[in-house]
Amino acid sequence: MHERTQRLICQLVFVVACALPTLLTVSTVLVRSTPWFDNWRRERLENELCDRFGLRFEIGELKVLAPGAMQLERVNVTDPETGADIGSIRVVQFTTRDGRLALRLAQPEVRAPQLPHAWHLLHDRFLCHPELTTNPVRIAADDLSILSTSGGVTLTDLQAYVQPHDYANETIMQFKIAGREMPSPATISITRDRSRRYPETAWKLHTGGTSLPYSLLSDYFPQLPKLGHSCEFNGPVSCRLSRDGWNIDLGGSSITGIEVSRVFDNLAHKLTGTADVWLGQCRIEQGLLTNIAGGVTIRNGQLGDSLLQSSNHLLGVQSLVANNRPAHPFDLMQFRFAMDEAGWQFIGACDADNRNLPAGILAVQANRPIAVLSTPQPLAISAPKQLVAPEYSQPLFAGEPNNPVLDLLPSPPPQPPYLQSPLVPRVTMRSQE
Numbered sequence: 001m002h003e004r005t006q007r008l009i010c011q012l013v014f015v016v017a018c019a020l021p022t023l024l025t026v027s028t029v030l031v032r033s034t035p036w037f038d039n040w041r042r043e044r045l046e047n048e049l050c051d052r053f054g055l056r057f058e059i060g061e062l063k064v065l066a067p068g069a070m071q072l073e074r075v076n077v078t079d080p081e082t083g084a085d086i087g088s089i090r091v092v093q094f095t096t097r098d099g100r101l102a103l104r105l106a107q108p109e110v111r112a113p114q115l116p117h118a119w120h121l122l123h124d125r126f127l128c129h130p131e132l133t134t135n136p137v138r139i140a141a142d143d144l145s146i147l148s149t150s151g152g153v154t155l156t157d158l159q160a161y162v163q164p165h166d167y168a169n170e171t172i173m174q175f176k177i178a179g180r181e182m183p184s185p186a187t188i189s190i191t192r193d194r195s196r197r198y199p200e201t202a203w204k205l206h207t208g209g210t211s212l213p214y215s216l217l218s219d220y221f222p223q224l225p226k227l228g229h230s231c232e233f234n235g236p237v238s239c240r241l242s243r244d245g246w247n248i249d250l251g252g253s254s255i256t257g258i259e260v261s262r263v264f265d266n267l268a269h270k271l272t273g274t275a276d277v278w279l280g281q282c283r284i285e286q287g288l289l290t291n292i293a294g295g296v297t298i299r300n301g302q303l304g305d306s307l308l309q310s311s312n313h314l315l316g317v318q319s320l321v322a323n324n325r326p327a328h329p330f331d332l333m334q335f336r337f338a339m340d341e342a343g344w345q346f347i348g349a350c351d352a353d354n355r356n357l358p359a360g361i362l363a364v365q366a367n368r369p370i371a372v373l374s375t376p377q378p379l380a381i382s383a384p385k386q387l388v389a390p391e392y393s394q395p396l397f398a399g400e401p402n403n404p405v406l407d408l409l410p411s412p413p414p415q416p417p418y419l420q421s422p423l424v425p426r427v428t429m430r431s432q433e
Contacts, residue, residue: 092105160173185208202238233254257274257276274300275299295336297333298332299331347373360373
């Protein structure tokens with residue numbers, strides 16, 4: 001081969017094998033280091049997250065730490081339709097290894113009124129899509145702040161795991177409340193079961209033996225503001241979401257610090273005080289209370305005379321005080337209750353705190369009984385609702401918001417159609433031929 005040809009071949013090999021790859025590498029490095037490329041990569045990730053979760057993500061800065069490791073800074077999440085602020089995260093770190101995804105969140109914040117978006121994000125767009133949960137996911141957060149109009153709460157030591165199974169996937173989250181002594185963390189587990197004909201979602205909460213503050217979910221559940229700002233919850237909750245709606249089991253839980261006057265707002269009678277409720281059994285199926293048993297303790301309140309007289313008629317309460325005053329103060333009101341298909345049963349239980357009192361005492365003032373309650377025979381299912389809201393119908397009152405506590409109670413049976421509307425004579429016009 002001629003020397004000139006050999007030199008030409010060597011130059012060509014050098015260009016193809018050395019110069020061109022080097023030029024491409026240098027060009028790639030230069031392009032990837034430009035602000036234009038960073039903006040393009042950040043916008044592409046924002047669009048991917050928006051398409052997957054249905055929310056608008058704004059990322060302040062994106063950094064690639066290593067192959068399979070990425071860091072996002074100043075992440076804001078908003079509703080794409082209303083523009084409402086849902087939450088923000090100061091720093092998010094992604095790490096992918098052996099098909100497992102790990103996320104670490106630094107100082108995340110969530111607006112409590114927007115918690116439904118967080119639930120739909122997890123349930124509808126994540127748990128209900130098997131292709132998104134084929135690999136395990138682990139999430140850790142230093143301090144998760146839930147901001148609400150009634151204050152706020154911070155969750156510490158938060159750990160969440162998404163574990164896929166053959167016909168289901170399970171999400172487990174553990175956390176503690178900042179500023180509270182908790183011997184064990186509270187646990188929330190969410191399971192999407194696809195082994196049934198129609199998939200169902202099971203949701204369980206256990207507080208870990210420590211009461212959770214009202215402000216944790218106050219803006220998420222509209223019922224909670226009616227219970228007072230000092231209300232706390234302790235115990236297990238089990239929920240199941242099926243085609244027919246939510247079924248909830250509160251058996252073994254307790255609710256403390258209820259402001260009774262707020263519950264009785266816009267109702268026909270007056271009752272005040274601070275109440276604690278213990279639920280041995282409590283099942284709510286499709287938004288209606290079907291089975292319940294437990295006890296109520298109310299301290300330092302007032303019992304309206306109209307409520308006392310109505311309870312005498314509907315529940316058989318015996319009044320031991322004169323009926324010449326609009327309300328009767330009491331130090332303690334305590335009773336136990338149960339409801340099943342047979343009806344309601346009530347019995348006064350002030351003797352549980354004072355052994356010198358006879359059984360059946362409903363309320364006392366200065367150790368003097370003021371009312372006795374005992375129902376040897378089951379009462380009608382609708383008796384409690386008729387007692388506190390005799391005008392109750394669907395809805396509660398025209399122009400007034402419904403009382404969520406009463407909405408759970410069984411209503412009186414509907415009247416026959418011929419009693420609901422007046423009879424209208426039927427008139428037939430005959431044409432003259």
